[in-house]
Amino acid sequence: MEQRILQIALDTPLHTVFDYCWRPQEEGEEIPAIGHLVVVPFGRREAVGVVVGHVQASELGADKIKNVIAVRRQMAPLSAHWLALCGFAADYYQRPLGEVMLPGLPKNLRALTTVALDKALKALDKTPAPKKRKAKARAAGAEPVDPAELPAAEQPQALPDPMQFGPAPSLNAAQQEAVDAIAGADAFAPLLLYGVTGSGKTEVYLQAAAAILQRAADAAQADGRPPQDGPPAQILVLVPEINLTPQLEGNIRARFPHLNVVALHSGLAEGERARNWLAAHLGQAHIVLGTRLAILSSLPHLKLIVIDEEHDPSYKQQEGLRYSARDLAVWRAHQLGIPVVLGSATPSLETWQHAQAGRYRRLELRQRAAQQAVLPKVKVIDMERDKPVDGLTSTLIAAVRKRLEHGEQSLLFLNRRGYAPVLACDACGWISNCMRCDAFMVVHRPERRLRCHHCSLELHIPKSCPTCGNVDLQPLGRGTQRVEEGLHAIFPEARVLRIDADSTRLKGSAQSAFDSVHRGEVDILIGTQMVAKGHDFKKLTLVGVMNPDTALFSHDYRASERLFAQLMQVAGRAGRAGLSADGSSGEVLIQTRYPHHPLYQAVTRHDYDGFAGELLDERRQAYFPPFMYQALLRAEARELEQAMAFLKEAANILDAPAITINEPIPMTMMRVANTERAQLLVECASRPALQAFLKEWLALLRQLRTRARWSLEVDPVDI
């Protein structure tokens, strides 16, 4: 009897694959292919895994090897490219293969029952698009049908040509050049699309996508395949946040009305997520629009990847497998020999350095695309000279008033949610420290609660000081809720809307908030970085930045890069549609105590090039990324000593010539939710040397018996 051993990747922290025995259930049944999903017994339970190899014999005793329970044959096996992608990510980020593969699949597909999978497949199958009917008939082994015998509605010439695109605006010369460079690439091509907000990057993505889809359709036709038959090409577009998908999805659907466009992000219901993922996996979806998790989706005909706002920190996953979707996108494009477009007005220094060194081609859009739209005027307000009341300087108040009089919208940007960052007692000096973390508990006035933003602890706002009984407790500082309150007092007639993580907690509420801004039902918008990204508010002509200074003196060397990007991005919300009613362009006012700081000066000049150049010089001299590669070993335990002891041992367990192992240090936010944390930074000028070291190092660390919990992050962003 035929008997084969399958190597199967399972979602477990163990750094190995598992051998299982496969026996045909019925005569002639073929062995599951590499890439098939299977169900296997694992310990006391059952688990879904991915077949990653076939071997003749196992090193394990025959008595230990269990049998495969079921094979998900209704789902096509995952491709060799997808397996290679997961293999690369597992190696690079030093995680087990199964921990990369399985969490990347929708829950419904890795469930122990097939109900949801079959339902999703059925839903996809009966979508009555002509191309699918034909493909289905072919798969079922049907005889080719003579077109003349088909009813008129099914005559091929009567079918809509999927490559008919909606009307496209004409491009300026720089945009056209970019489209040609992207669509003309016939091999791996990393392209930095560098253009200010409003310069028409989206239009470049759409027209490049159209050109690539069209060319693939033409090639298919030349091969004798009708345009409706099968998917000629797939395009993956990533955006940083779920909030940005509806607007872009609308644009894409309007432009490509006959194409299958699907979204992939964590906001989808499980059923829809499974359907969309399968549509991508089966090659039915032409365009996949998603957040970072979509980079791990299966796309058999992938021909172009677009990473919009490539500098955005959200592309880095911050828990579990800590991958960079941008870096994996570049790897995927390289592997497939296709173009990858990294779009940004303020590229990450990593990407900028690649472009400077000529490894990435730079495509530049210098002008705003909309007629009359020019870059907003950015001014700095010196808070030492114009003292703020309720956080607002008289200059900013006057500017908002002017917009109100003209019926235009203002946006106030404050990257601090809640009412006040801390509650304090004047009498005894008590402050609202979190009892579980080294952090302040933030005053949330509407909910009448103190909330710790680091752990989930929530308390009622005390009526009196817990230490001395004083009833006059003072909120110190200002968050978005308090500014909202102040705005109501200053502009009682204005319609004020606050948008932050708290006001948009309910599903769909963020979208309806943005919609009401678009409909002009809001005069003054106050929000955190949620409002800084992507949204194109036609009537918005003023942006006020309330208190960005804290980031200037952060110990995180990336803070100024991030602040600059954030300010440029929020500034880009102003005046996108054109001139203000009084003929002026959009206006940006930044309140600061350091009006002469080079960062603000660079923002007022819209001078990314210059500022990036200075930052890169600093990084080069300080041996920071992108001139150095890093990995961070984190440890946590009930007692700091346990975490430190583990890190000290780790620091001495393996020597390597090119590797710098720094001193273990307790973390700034030492105590979070009753655990103490410390970390150890490892650096190396060579990425391969660092990779080789990490592999060997972690094998040793796993053998260590320690009471500390630990994890490694490759290419950490928050140190």
Add this chain to the structure above:
DNA sequence: AGCACGCCGACT
């Protein structure tokens, strides 16, 4: 990670 087994304190 789950999920067992394995020995010592406060409850029906």
Add this chain to the structure above:
DNA sequence: GTCGGCGTGCTC
């Protein structure tokens, strides 16, 4: 007399 604490050990 049991329920349950989390220590440590295993998963093909």
